[in-house]
Amino acid sequence: MRHIVCAIIIVGLAAAAVLATTPAGPRVTLSVGQVMITPDDSFAVVPVYLSCPLDSMAGVEFTLAIPENQRMHFPNDEGRPNGLPLTLDTSGTLMSGWEWIAATSPSKNLFDIRVMGLADYPDSKVTPPPPPQNKALLAKIVLRVDKADRLAVDSLIPIRVVAERCSFSDPRGTSLGIKTTETQKCEQYVGDSCLSWKTVRVGTRDTTEVKLKGGAVHISEAVKGKP
Secondary structure, three states: OHHHHHHHHHHHHHHHHHHHHOOOOOOEEEEEOEEEEOOOOOEEEEEEEEEEOOOOOOEEEEEEEOOOOOOEEOOOOOEOOOOOEOOEEOOOOOOOOOOEEEEEOOOOOOOEEEEEEEOOOOOOOOOOOOOOEEEEEEEEEEEEEOOHHHOOOOOEEEEEEOHHHOEEEOOOOOEOOEEEEEEEEEEEEEOOEEEEEEEEEEEEEOOOOEEEEOEEEEEOOOOOOOO
């Protein structure tokens, strides 16, 4: 009996220790910075931060969008020597050195950008993913300023995170912050009537586990933009 009681106490203490060391809050947080530029600036460099206190981040996908306007855009049509568009800068960031990185516009225009990356591409070379992080600089997003004389001082260009085009995975390939639910899907219709149904599992983002925060570019006479 004494051994059983001791075992229960040890298990309880171990569980308490795990809970005490587990960071409170979401499992993944992607946040876009707010930067200030002047009407004379030709570029705005916006930081994107990633917090993942419990997991190594092996793969990311995120999409940012701005309202269509005549003031600024993502320069998706301008390239860098490494083949990436000018709008994505990974130098000095968490994604620097990742084996596969791509960026494109889902809408095929200059007002959104989709960034994808794998720390370790499936091949003979092994690149360890970064360990758990707290507000690490994931990437830098560049926006080109158009027709600077039309930029109104104290105006804001909001940068939205497109939630349905964001995903994160650990080194095992497991999606982080996804909850699954069962629903009925019709397999065969006759007119408007369903003859046979099938139970399927649907994955959705768990908003308590994954937080997405947008940013903005603020036009000011006094402050220059910073990376």
